[in-house]
Amino acid sequence: MRGVADGAGVDLEDIILLNARYDLSHISNPSTTCDDPTRSLHQLTSEAEDKPYYPSYPRASSECTSAIILSEATGNGEVYTAQNWDMSDRLYKEDGIIYLEVHPHPSENLPSLFLVTEAGQLCRSGMNSDGLGLCANSLCSSIDAIPFSLDTGVGKGEMPAIPPSSALRRLFLESPSYADGLKRVARTPRHVSCNLMLTTADNMGICLEITPRIIFRISGSAGSDTPYILHSNHFKTQSFLCQSEIQDTLAGGSSWYRADRLEVGIRRKALIGFLTESDIMNAFKDHAGYPHSLCEHSARKATEGPFVQPGRPNPYSGSTCTVSCVIYNLTKRSIKVCKGPPCRGNFQEFALKRAFESSRLLGQQTHHALRRVGLPHPNDNSHLNDKFEAIQAPIYHHHA
Structure with a gap:
């Protein structure tokens, strides 16, 4: 971010x-702020669970539809991840x-990246030269919280470092x-919910429904009942639906049918292993429910509606x-x-x-040599994992 600013x-x-746009837009209930920043994120979100939740009508329910498509679905045996970003x-x-x-300097020992994002942001979706791919979708839950007091800021004590969602991606x-x-992803603290679709060219994909306290997941790999995973902007894992402590605070909207429409476009060919890249592209052009369709077209949203909390303003009512x-x-x-x-x-x-590539390999050799003599590489952040261990979120698993 410093480089972008410079x-x-x-x-x-x-x-x-700018990179915190997503995180800030998901906070609308000041009752979930923390007056004592020395309290842990777990304490804060536990308190949020005991307070009334209000569906965020209908802002984030039209923000992205994503897919993980494994090699068993495709005619060429290739692995894809794809997204309509609304x-x-x-x-x-x-x-x-x-x-x-992005091609990092060889001394950084990092893969090259291709990213789609907003000007000034670190990442919305992307892939790297090692075959990792990521797409992201908005989610809102009843335990999303502001990790500090709006009146006093951080105040006394020290809060865990909470990077914006774009940095996590x-x-x-x-x-x-x-x-x-x-x-x-599992060890980085967070204060708002999100969905990450994480795929590798090694023919594995994981859909994570992330909340500040718990990660719910769906895994896909060779042998899965369906060779793809689809997601929009509401919680759908069985492990989430079987619990009642955390509520999905999106109030309907196109999220409830966009992923279904995407499945209509790919399912038949995917199940027999003949899905092509053109088929995937055409599936994302679906107009059922127009203008708030999978392929969404500009239309101004209503500024008023059946709010659960009377007088509560619509957080976003512009055209999308x-x-x-x-x-x-990824292949x-x-x-x-x-x-x-x-x-x-x-x-x-x-x-x-x-x-x-040759310089990157040299950088890896330098990294290992420094570690052998007990010196950290200048870009080695592995020691940071220790500070996140205490607030690692539990993970609930559900197979696709």
Whole structure:
């Protein structure tokens, strides 16, 4: 973020705030703030559970539909992750959607990245040169909370470091392996809910429904009943639906049918192993429920509705649309992406190749040599995992 700020000639705080857009937009109940920042995140979210929750009507219920598609579904045996990203149509009309190809310096010992994101943000979705892919969808739960007092700020004591969600997504894609990436996601503290679709070219995918306290998951791999996982913006794991401590606070909306419509477009061919990249692209162009369809088109949302809490303002009532459609081929390390609704978008194709491979291998050798003599590599953050252990979220599992 400091590099983005320096390059744009703006204050670092502005870039941090921009990257925290998702996190800030999911907080609307000041009763869940923490007056004593020395209390743990677990204590804070436990208190939030005991307070009334109000569905956030209907803002985040139209923000992304994603897919993990395993090799058993495809005619060429390739692995994909893909997404329609729905957001304020200003991002599309004002050209705020950008594609980033990132090749870190060899000394950083990091994979190359291709990212689709908002200008100034670290990551919305992406893939790396090692075959890891990530798509993200909004979720809201009754234990999403502000981790400090609105009146006094951080105040006395020390809170655990809570990075914005965009940083967590980038952290996964910079991981040296799928296992390490999953560890980073599980151990990084958070104060709002989100859904991450995490895939590897090794033909595995995991859908994580993440809350501040618990992670609910669906796994997909060779031998799964269905060779794909689909998700939109409401909780759907059986382990979540079988509990009552945490509530899904999205009040209906297109999230309840968008993933179903995506399945209509891919299921028949996927189950017999003949799904193609063109089939995936066409499935994302579905217009059932237009304009709030899987392929969403600009339409202003109602500013009033059957609020559970009378007088509660709609957090976002502007016009929304699909601002980008992207298909990541993790096997070939290729990307097809367009800006705007996919039914009329101009798809471009990119190939992600790892830059500076020989230099990166040299960097790995330097890293191992430093570790052998007890010295940390300048970019080694593994010691940070220890500070997150105490607030690691439990994980509930459900097979696809």
